[in-house]
Amino acid sequence: MRRWRLNRSRASSSTLVPVDATFTIDDEISQLTKLQSGPCTSNLKALRSCRRMPIPTTTMLLAREANYSGQGRFSSADCSHVLGRYLPVNSPSQIDRMNSEAYVSQFSIDGSLLVAGFQGSRIRIYNVDNGWKVQKDINAQSLRWTITDTALSPDQRHLVYSSLTPLVHIVNVRTGMTDSQANITEIHEHLDFSVDGDRDSFNIFSIKFSTDGRELVAGGSDDSIYVYDLEANKLAMRIIAHTDDVNTVSFADETGHVMFSGSDDNLCKVWDRRCVAATGNPAGFLEGHLEGITFIDSRGDGHYFISNSKDQTTKLWDIRRMSSTTKSRTPRTYYDWDYRWMDYPAEARNQKHPCDRSVATYKGHSVLRTLIRCYFSPTHSTGQKYIYTGSFDKCVYIYDVVTGANVAKLAWHNDAIRDCSWHPYYPVLVSSSWDHAVTRWEFPGSPADSAVKRKTSQRRREGHP
Template sequence: MGGWFSSFLTLKSFLYRPKHLSISAVADPSPDPFVILSAAAEIAALHRRMEDTAVSTSSGIGTLQVNANQPSASFDDTDVEDSVSSLLREEKEETSSDEDESSDDSCVRMSDRQQRELFEKQRKMAFRGRMLVGNQQTLSEMREDIQNRCYGLCTASTSITELCAHREIARPHGGTCMPSGLKANIANQFLPNCRRIVDKLRSKSFCCQFIKGGRELVVASQDERIRFFQQCGPRDRYLLKNTIHVPITSWSILDVAMNRRGDALCYGTWKDSVFYARLHEPTFDNPTGISWTELTIPNQDAGFFRSMAVFSLRFSRRGHEILCGGSDRCLHVFDLESMSRIVTIPDAHGDDINAVCYGDTESHLLYSGGDDGLVKVYDRRAFGEMDFHPVGAFAGHRDGITYIDARGDDRYLISNSKDQTVKLWDLRRFSSEETVRKTINCVRQQSWDYRWQPAPPTTCTPLKGDTSVVTLRGHSVLHTLVRAKFSPSRTGKRYIYTGCARGEVVIYDLLASPPSGSGENDASNPVTRRLPGHVGVVRDVDWNPSCNEIATCAVCF
């Protein structure tokens, strides 16, 4: 039970040396490629900081402002080289100290010995899983809601055969079908546990999504194609139904979205446009049955950013709008009736926007997550003329956000992050401005690059002022924007499932209980199942809304 989409490619494994390396090692007669990669990551991180400083200085707009008394930055090669040397010297001096240096405005700094101990602790934790409760009362309310959706919890003595027999006996006498809560109760006893390969591709697969009630599966790949698989045959296998060759792609399709009816799609790539298409029946004049429309995004900073990418996009619930975000740090809303851009929120984040989401059924609430480590909430009903301030923000992650997902009850949402955690948030408890500032400063101190470096050891202690309900650990976020989502309604929204850089799917159980006799904030193991099978990074996952199947797609580097 469990239909999986799998993409198997050749995976070349690289073992990286510790983060603290000197650039002087590059001058060795036989340079080590791992040293070069680490030095390149340091230079890229420094360059990103210098770009942020230039933006804040030139526009005066941003979350962090540069002191006006500081001299303007020069970006010639000499200054960059001197800055890199200075940065590495300071890092070496900081890590050689045996004492912790911490402040309210920054992440905790650790010595080499403490980092080694913490790294070993996190390595064990990554396979065991960990749930850190931030607000016990809110978690109890959510668990009560889950149990109400599932008619309580099934026990070992629950007889599914007897339940089905009562259902069949009651039907001739006017009885109804089995209630949805009881169905969820039974379905949660049979989580996916085996793998089925849908297709093997020679290119990276970045997105997968079930449509039409789970009868079809959509997969977007780097080979400029969007594939449609249909469930059919005696064993309900997913067979290739149709392939769409997209008109424009720069490097890869980064994200694709389908409306609820499954008759319209949109995708984003490394271009300042959203490409929208309606799916019609093929005709003589239009053999493919597809008509594309390019919805352009004005890139006012094209000279500075050079190129723009649309990293995330979503359809509204009614399918009349598209919300998108990308490397221009702005949020855009397109109306599909007028085919025009109706909302643009400038400088929505201080860095790239990696994830967007509609928060309610009426499309009033907009959620966004970026590389600044923040999740922001915008209410379109509160917008004024050129006034697009968020109604609140969630802060507590120590690195950038890779994905966000709403629970669908206008109350809870989750965020996945490069700090190797998933956090659950309550819309009634926003973070304070002080916590937002601490999160931004903590994220700016990160010097590693998740695209090719292993994750550095980080403390499990939450930032002061973190308002998250729970924090989940046990999966790995590396190389790409790994996604995490709520399980569908047929499970009672009980689980949070996510991709993983170790080639597996990790399923967290929100009803996991802490050890007996422990305090309310003690950690428990929330990982209820791991589903291995890929040799690359599982980037996207999607749970079939009508049966217990999870589709996955992998990216190999």
């Protein structure tokens, strides 16, 4: 019988205990987080007498009914203040179970769809609004070893998937056909990222759509970043970016001008596409990790991002701290290890990079065996006040951005959790594990299915994507 446990079902500033007593974070990110997840200042007339933090929901509702804000409704910060304390840590239930390891699980932008990718050539798209039923069951083409990444286009019409080849395949999600077998029931057009047509030349580990849906950016095992022009249907740019595998790439914000990359050379780099074509050089370097980078997630403001690393940490970065050159090499290590099959050496855990430029470091989870992913929590429901990550130790970890506290630890799976995704508007989190299961976590007692459906339908009526 499966067993599950949790640290807390409700986050409160009075109960948060920092992981490290010396944990510090700069004033700007603290203030930004407070502005996004704190009550609206125009409500302070009603809230001033309340000594409790976070402000009770009943008090917030009374202030809204009295219209102290003058807006007749909650602000986005008010919503985050109320919803951000309700963490999706209870009632784990299985969405699906396949016959191979689950590598990817990602909600669509509006939360109406969930994409899950499995090692055994299968990708499933679940309709969240319709009881999590399978909307598209994709049998992948030209798979080598596993699905490494998937991405939905911003308009949610197309899905791309990558494997350990230079080919990325694209599937029309809106055809109405549930069974999508590559080039049998549906055409899976391939996009060739190789420069010379050699389909064994490198592997793709990470792929992302640009905000306008016109381009794809990918990171590969040949130390390079690739940009593919979907309108012209051709490779637009190749950047020889690192000195080792590029495991992860991400856009800094919706403009698409600035990109982040992370590599097994232990470096995070910042790229300005308006300059890189002429110089071939990054806009800057960010040092601090002692081992390879497995994933990067942007905060979306053009300044901050987080990275997961094989040194068993997540770091928060501000690109305004980047340097134009690497000041030093990673400290010399006196141990020999391979993260694919060995535990991280105990003597390495207390090492620090002499030129660490990160804003904060979060510890507790385990980054082993696979490229485990980390993310900022959603803006709408939490004000991005949390960071969450999968872990090799079969759990999902949730950290408070400002205090560094591990506010929740979700345990239910029987194997490593490579990916996880927090619903953009509701306290629901999905985890995908090597135990073949895709699992849904909720806030205690919340009717997630009907609430998610209601929230999505409301946003569509209001004209939101």
